[in-house]
Amino acid sequence: DTGVSQNPRHKITKRGQNVTFRCDPISEHNRLYWYRQTLGQGPEFLTYFQNEAQLEKSRLLSDRFSAERPKGSFSTLEIQRTEQGDSAMYLCASNSPRSGANVLTFGAGSRLTVL
Amino acid sequence: AQRVTQPEKLLSVFKGAPVELKCNYSYSGSPELFWYVQYSRQRLQLLLRHISRESIKGFTADLNKGETSFHLKKPFAQEEDSAMYYCALRPGTNAGKSTFGDGTTLTVKP
Numbered sequence: 001d002t003g004v005s006q007n008p009r010h011k012i013t014k015r016g017q018n019v020t021f022r023c024d025p026i027s028e029h030n031r032l033y034w035y036r037q038t039l040g041q042g043p044e045f046l047t048y049f050q051n052e053a054q055l056e057k058s059r060l061l062s063d064r065f066s067a068e069r070p071k072g073s074f075s076t077l078e079i080q081r082t083e084q085g086d087s088a089m090y091l092c093a094s095n096s097p098r099s100g101a102n103v104l105t106f107g108a109g110s111r112l113t114v115l
Numbered sequence: 116a117q118r119v120t121q122p123e124k125l126l127s128v129f130k131g132a133p134v135e136l137k138c139n140y141s142y143s144g145s146p147e148l149f150w151y152v153q154y155s156r157q158r159l160q161l162l163l164r165h166i167s168r169e170s171i172k173g174f175t176a177d178l179n180k181g182e183t184s185f186h187l188k189k190p191f192a193q194e195e196d197s198a199m200y201y202c203a204l205r206p207g208t209n210a211g212k213s214t215f216g217d218g219t220t221l222t223v224k225p
Contacts, residue, residue, distance in 0.1 A: 031211065040124075042201050042215035043159070056211050091159070097209050103149065104213065106159040 004107035006092050012113045013082055020078045021110040025094030032075050033104065034067055035091040043091055049075060082114045117142045119204050121216035128192050129224050136187040136219045138176075138202030148178055148185040149203040149213070159201070162187075172196070192223045 005024040013019050025032045031050050035043035046065070047057045051072035064082075069075040079086055089111050093104040118141040128134050140146065150162040163171045165178040165185060176187045185202060202216040 033211070033213075035215075040217065042119075042121075042203075042217045045212045045214065048211045050211075102208060103161045103164060104151075108158045 004092055004094055004105055006090075006107035006110045008110060009108065010111045010113075012115065014115050015084060016081055018078065018080045019082055019112060020076050021090050021092075021112075022074060022076050023092030023107060024074045025092070026096075026105055027073075029094035029096040029105070030072070031095050031097065032069055033093045033095075034075070034077050035093065037089045037091055037109070038087075046077075079112070082112075084114045087112055087114045117146065117204050117206060117214045119202050119214050119216035121200075121202055121219050123219045124217070125220050125222070127222045127224060130194055131191050134189050134192040134196070134221065134223075136200050136202075136221065138185045138187065138216060140183050140185065140202075140204050142183075142204060142206065144206060145180075147205045147208060147210075148176070149205070150174070150176055150185075150187050151201045151203055151215075153199040153201070155198070162200070192221075194223045194225055197221055197223045 007022045011019055033048040034046040036046055037043045045058050046061050047067050049069040052069050064080045067077045089109045091109045092107040095104050120139045122137050148165040151159050152162040153159045174189045176185050178185050199218050199220050201218045203213045205213045
């Protein structure tokens with residue numbers, strides 16, 4: 001296990017296109033989180049899963065954003081009809097409160113540029 | 116609502132000088148507080164958490180509930196401490212969402 005893995009690392013797309021990011025958490029972690037980070041700002045919470053259940057979703061997340069974790073392992077974050085304001089680093093993190101691995105372990109992020 | 120404020124965007128000190136990175140929070144309950152660090156070209160990682168009450172890489176942080184602060188301190192800064200530091204709050208041990216401050220860029224000059 002090499003930690004939290006995110007793909008792709010970089011994505012450049014044109015406005016209006018759909019993009020999908022994937023996150024593979026640490027295998028024994030049951031929680032998975034998505035954050036967004038723009039220049040000069042800290043990570044901003046988007047949503048999180050416990051196993052396959054999406055337990056919380058930020059009000060900042062518009063209808064164009066959807067996240068899934070179908071089998072409680074990897075997760076995908078899809079952005080439909082991208083806008084220039086979606087340009088950001090999308091961070092994935094995982095943890096497992098019950099097992100004592102309670103702090104967030106972050107991936108390297110997926111950087112999105114919308115032209 | 117929970118909020119984390121890091122009043123300094125940039126902080127620059129000389130090697131060997133003391134350093135303090137400020138963090139103030141707003142939350143009505145008893146939160147958990149963390150400091151995360153991001154070194155150049157590396158991913159965000161935990162530096163320390165208030166529950167552990169430990170010193171990591173010479174850094175300490177004390178939770179002051181009266182002042183709602185969790186400042187990060189180190190008595191003698193080293194060049195390798197240069198990084199981006201984020202303070203974060205989580206409402207409780209089992210809570211999901213963590214709220215991050217906007218970070219402080221620390222530069223330690225030789």
